[in-house]
Amino acid sequence: MTSPSPTLSPNGAARIDLTKKLRWRSIFSNSLDATVGILTCAAIVPLLSVIYMVLSHGAVHFRLSMLWQLPPAAGMEGGGFGNALLGTLILVGIGALVSVPLGVLTAIFLTEYSRGSKSARVIRFSAKILSGLPSILAGVFIFGVLVVTTKHFSVMAGGLALSILMLPIVILSTEEALLRVPHFLREASLALGANQTQTVLNVTLPTAAPAILTGVMLAIARAAGETAPIIFTALTTPYWIQSLNEPTASMSVLIYNFATVPYKNLIDMAWSASFILILIVLVTNVISHFVVNRSKS
Amino acid sequence: MDPTAADVPESHTKTSWVANDRSKHSRRFDLFFAKATFLAGWGTVVLLAWIAFQIGYAAWPAFQKFQFGFIVGQNWDPNSDIYGALPLIYGTAVSSALALLIATPLGVAIAIFLTEDYLPPAVQDFFKFTVELLAAIPSVIYGLWGIFVIIPITTPIGNWLNDHMGWCPLFSTPSYGPGFFPASFVLAIMVLPTIAALSRTALRTTPIATKEGALALGATRWEVIWQISLPMASTGIVGAAVLALGRAMGETMALAMLVGNNNQISASLFAPANTIASLLANSFGEASGLQVAALMYLSFILMALTLAINAIAEVVLERTGANRQRG
Amino acid sequence: MNLTRFVSFGGIAISCLTILAMVSVQNVKADQVTLNASGATFPGPLYQRWFAEYNKLHSDVRVNYQAVGSGAGIKSFTDGLTDFGASDAAMSDTEMAAVKTGGVLLLPMTAGSIVISYNLPGVTAAIQLPRDVYPAIFTGEIKRWNDPKIAAANPGVNLPDLAITVASRADGSGTTYNFSGHLSAISADFKAKIGQGKQVKFPGVAGKGNDGVAALITQTPGTIGYVEYGYAQATKLPMAVLQNQAGKFVAPTPESGSAALGQVPLPENLRAFITDPTGEPSYPIVTYTWWLVHTDYSAKPGVADAIKGLATWALTEGQKLSPDLGYLPLPDNVAVKVQAALTQIK
Numbered sequence A: 001m002t003s004p005s006p007t008l009s010p011n012g013a014a015r016i017d018l019t020k021k022l023r024w025r026s027i028f029s030n031s032l033d034a035t036v037g038i039l040t041c042a043a044i045v046p047l048l049s050v051i052y053m054v055l056s057h058g059a060v061h062f063r064l065s066m067l068w069q070l071p072p073a074a075g076m077e078g079g080g081f082g083n084a085l086l087g088t089l090i091l092v093g094i095g096a097l098v099s100v101p102l103g104v105l106t107a108i109f110l111t112e113y114s115r116g117s118k119s120a121r122v123i124r125f126s127a128k129i130l131s132g133l134p135s136i137l138a139g140v141f142i143f144g145v146l147v148v149t150t151k152h153f154s155v156m157a158g159g160l161a162l163s164i165l166m167l168p169i170v171i172l173s174t175e176e177a178l179l180r181v182p183h184f185l186r187e188a189s190l191a192l193g194a195n196q197t198q199t200v201l202n203v204t205l206p207t208a209a210p211a212i213l214t215g216v217m218l219a220i221a222r223a224a225g226e227t228a229p230i231i232f233t234a235l236t237t238p239y240w241i242q243s244l245n246e247p248t249a250s251m252s253v254l255i256y257n258f259a260t261v262p263y264k265n266l267i268d269m270a271w272s273a274s275f276i277l278i279l280i281v282l283v284t285n286v287i288s289h290f291v292v293n294r295s296k297s
Numbered sequence B: 001m002d003p004t005a006a007d008v009p010e011s012h013t014k015t016s017w018v019a020n021d022r023s024k025h026s027r028r029f030d031l032f033f034a035k036a037t038f039l040a041g042w043g044t045v046v047l048l049a050w051i052a053f054q055i056g057y058a059a060w061p062a063f064q065k066f067q068f069g070f071i072v073g074q075n076w077d078p079n080s081d082i083y084g085a086l087p088l089i090y091g092t093a094v095s096s097a098l099a100l101l102i103a104t105p106l107g108v109a110i111a112i113f114l115t116e117d118y119l120p121p122a123v124q125d126f127f128k129f130t131v132e133l134l135a136a137i138p139s140v141i142y143g144l145w146g147i148f149v150i151i152p153i154t155t156p157i158g159n160w161l162n163d164h165m166g167w168c169p170l171f172s173t174p175s176y177g178p179g180f181f182p183a184s185f186v187l188a189i190m191v192l193p194t195i196a197a198l199s200r201t202a203l204r205t206t207p208i209a210t211k212e213g214a215l216a217l218g219a220t221r222w223e224v225i226w227q228i229s230l231p232m233a234s235t236g237i238v239g240a241a242v243l244a245l246g247r248a249m250g251e252t253m254a255l256a257m258l259v260g261n262n263n264q265i266s267a268s269l270f271a272p273a274n275t276i277a278s279l280l281a282n283s284f285g286e287a288s289g290l291q292v293a294a295l296m297y298l299s300f301i302l303m304a305l306t307l308a309i310n311a312i313a314e315v316v317l318e319r320t321g322a323n324r325q326r327g
Numbered sequence C: 001m002n003l004t005r006f007v008s009f010g011g012i013a014i015s016c017l018t019i020l021a022m023v024s025v026q027n028v029k030a031d032q033v034t035l036n037a038s039g040a041t042f043p044g045p046l047y048q049r050w051f052a053e054y055n056k057l058h059s060d061v062r063v064n065y066q067a068v069g070s071g072a073g074i075k076s077f078t079d080g081l082t083d084f085g086a087s088d089a090a091m092s093d094t095e096m097a098a099v100k101t102g103g104v105l106l107l108p109m110t111a112g113s114i115v116i117s118y119n120l121p122g123v124t125a126a127i128q129l130p131r132d133v134y135p136a137i138f139t140g141e142i143k144r145w146n147d148p149k150i151a152a153a154n155p156g157v158n159l160p161d162l163a164i165t166v167a168s169r170a171d172g173s174g175t176t177y178n179f180s181g182h183l184s185a186i187s188a189d190f191k192a193k194i195g196q197g198k199q200v201k202f203p204g205v206a207g208k209g210n211d212g213v214a215a216l217i218t219q220t221p222g223t224i225g226y227v228e229y230g231y232a233q234a235t236k237l238p239m240a241v242l243q244n245q246a247g248k249f250v251a252p253t254p255e256s257g258s259a260a261l262g263q264v265p266l267p268e269n270l271r272a273f274i275t276d277p278t279g280e281p282s283y284p285i286v287t288y289t290w291w292l293v294h295t296d297y298s299a300k301p302g303v304a305d306a307i308k309g310l311a312t313w314a315l316t317e318g319q320k321l322s323p324d325l326g327y328l329p330l331p332d333n334v335a336v337k338v339q340a341a342l343t344q345i346k
Helices: A018-061 A081-115 A119-133 A135-150 A155-179 A183-191 A196-224 A251-259 A264-296 B025-067 B086-115 B123-134 B139-167 B180-204 B208-216 B223-252 B251-258 B274-286 B290-319 B322-326 C002-023 C044-057 C071-077 C095-099 C134-139 C150-154 C172-185 C188-193 C209-219 C227-232 C254-263 C303-316 C318-325 C334-346
Strands: C031-041 C059-067 C086-087 C106-120 C165-169 C203-208 C222-226 C241-243 C285-291
Touching: A018 A264, A018 B086, A018 B123, A018 B139, A018 B180, A081 A119, A081 A155, A081 A251, A081 A264, A081 B025, A081 B322, A119 A155, A119 B025, A119 B223, A119 B290, A135 A155, A135 B025, A135 B274, A155 A196, A155 B025, A155 B180, A155 B223, A183 A196, A196 A264, A196 B025, A196 B322, A251 A264, A251 B139, A251 C059, A264 B123, B025 B290, B086 B123, B086 B180, B086 B223, B086 B290, B123 B180, B139 B180, B139 B251, B180 B223, B180 B251, B208 B223, B223 B274, B223 B290, B251 B274, B274 B290, B274 B322, B274 C071, C002 C334, C031 C071, C031 C303, C044 C059, C044 C254, C044 C303, C044 C318, C059 C303, C071 C285, C086 C222, C106 C172, C106 C209, C106 C227, C106 C254, C106 C303, C106 C334, C134 C165, C134 C172, C134 C188, C150 C209, C165 C172, C165 C209, C172 C188, C172 C222, C172 C285, C203 C209, C209 C222, C209 C227, C209 C241, C254 C285, C285 C303, C303 C318, C303 C334
Parallel strands: C031 C059, C031 C086, C165 C203, C165 C222
Antiparallel strands: C086 C285, C106 C222, C106 C285
């Protein structure tokens, strides 16, 4: 039997002077509170600065008629970016239509059907490498594969180039979201007699839905702001879209074209277009979260 | 009295999908769905292989001419058809690393700030949407913001540091405006939304029961965060960092406007430099002949670099056991 | 949220997009011609203005033009992806031979001058740069603003003891091609050290596009760089006065630019490179920019007539719009010669 000791309690456990340690732990905790508050403020400042720049340049010159008018040429007054807005919606829509199902299915394969296996590592690795692909290469790839062979610049080519950029984001963030669904939910579903597909579709996916949506929205936001892939695939046009096999205007290309020339009317329009672009993404983000969260409760 | 059919709530009598699972229909769908996911998964690999093949095929003439000397060559001169990639590889690696170094702590800090109860939920949602919104700003706008807002701030700082601490290799050149530091800073802001949003998702899904258990045992808020929430969210945070790194290495427009476009290797934070993606953006439109092949060779190296960095990250994660969840 | 609701939400969104797309598709008129074109960035804004004005007069001709760079423009034109292209550098013989179907014709449509701009705090008068001085600045040989050679050409101007930082184009560009071509023509030293090309190794820093170079110039005192005249004029950048071949110091103006253009006779194939114009009133750095068109459009009905009509209008009425936007109108004899060449398009 051990003799009584000031540092050990009768059953051998270490005796801690709780009062002294508690003070240090509190100081540690409070200082970290302050640190994270300061870091967040430090990060928010540049973010707000960018938003402020877009608002102060863009909102000031914005007219509602810009939403449905065609772009002006240098030195012409008025006009708008209606065709570019529609073009971006359709291009990103096609990109999402291709990348979201493919990406979600891939992520499901990684977490539900092949978790931990060699194939999962290969596939996940490929997704990570794809995420590092410069956006211009996605455009060059589709240019070589689709545009040159069909001798068309087209909306479809543009949408496909965007989907290449969106795919890795969807795969990797959906995989994370699915991994965080607790095991017991899946097991309960299987115990009730559902097969794996039914479990995934009716239990796992809905539970992970808000997190998947975050990933999808990040992918959509990225695609809406990309310029280089669209220039090489969908070209541009100053007119309304004619068909999916023809070039189309897009917000990002319009902003790129107008922001780099010295004509004031075009520069102002580029800022207004940036303002509307981020407004649209914000609205889409808010609406989708609203829909997903509403149906969960 | 025994319960009759009328007593049982309607929801319990509606034939749910559970009871019908033995039907041939759902079994066939089960098989079909499993096959679909298999195809999608491997389709991703096929896509990557196809892209790599196209790039490699276009790069072949340059590879034939320069072999592996391309990687260590320091001279990029389209006019004399001499190409060397080392300054570009260096620039890409350093700018991405710096950007991630700045963005990761900031992003995780924002994520923690938004998941702990510092703020009412409505305000939290507002910040969340604001941060995610920033992912939508076109790179051209970030480039312009860098030129008009950031460079006027970093140039005097760089010159001051060069004047007073020029002996340090990091500050060994004066600041002409564009360079590593402004470019990496803007790049960090560009990838910040990715890290913040995905880290926040990861932190939110920490089981509350575990956290409350720790609190009940007397842990302070930060001990819970450091020892419970962050470790459990680590795979998510690392995943976010990987996506951010990918974006940083592949960013074209904004860097083309901010990095200085000078193919040199310099240890100084404020020296102008160049990255693979921005050189690509600048040169591709006007390139022809061997220059195109050299640019494609450069792209191939970028993909190999991404592969190498991800491989190293995998190994590090294996060692620290953070990949437990993946089996 | 169950699967059916998710799918139906997605389905509604997609249907909305499709309906929106279909509603916006206009009824394509039977005789409407849409031309796709791409190429040089420098003349892009002028071309867009031309196409917009022409469409107001002839609503059946629509042109989609995107500035992707002269090189990419030549490539797309050669591969048959665009109906015509635009380039700041005329196609070489090899490039012309590579056009497999339809033949190729080069049409100079407009021109511009390249100016040397700088940032010298405290100096309001335009700096004069002699012929042997400005190439040496761009090779990096003359390193400071108060160098005796610069001071000698600018008596009475208080030049600060400031280092010269050269700002050049980072992106491959026809502007660089023409500027370096001029410097190579007047300075053997420049030709040996740097040479002519779309992307050459100038010392100093580089920016993307005219706007990138302009930003570099305005940000740092002591910077000197080259930009297109239209850009410098619209953004009120200081422009250096250069010494031409005749020994006179000439400021960049529309008149001095046109004078330079008029000095060079246009050869039969319409490919004229003006690396060092003669004549006392000529501004030394001017360039043409070309349209690349096929001579045979029989595979696409209506295109040949559309291009001929468009080009004729551009060579006559369109030239009147050039000065406002910072471009040089073609000399009359040149415009007439180009119009005559249009008959080759079938």
